[in-house]
Amino acid sequence: MTKADLIEEVSRVVEMTRKESEVIVEAIFDSIVRSLRSGDKIEIRGFGSFRTRQRQARIGRNPKTGARVEVPAKKIPYFKPSKELKDVVNSFATPVAAPALAPVAPEQVPNP
Secondary structure: OOHHHHHHHHHHHHOOOHHHHHHHHHHHHHHHHHHHHOOOOEEEOOOEEEEEEEEOOEEEEOOOOOOEEEEOOEEEEEEEEOHHHHHHHHHOOOOOOOOOOOOOOHHHOOOO
């Protein structure tokens, strides 16, 4: 799903214009980015949490020349899904090629 798809979905579900939906989606993304830049943690119950992690400085290599390059320390955004989100994603997982089941007459079903 792209950002444009998300805007269309919000527009359809909330029955707003596409422009109004775009403002809402942009406001949510801007709020998340602002919070992460200031070092805050964002927690959305039932969805997950966003935070930043600190990466240490390290020595890397230029893949083209093989020369050593100093990579500075930096913060990276990190998302941790909630247990509820993991459960929802895994409950809808279906096999790629599920076999078709033939209908069974009630008299053919064994009683436990």
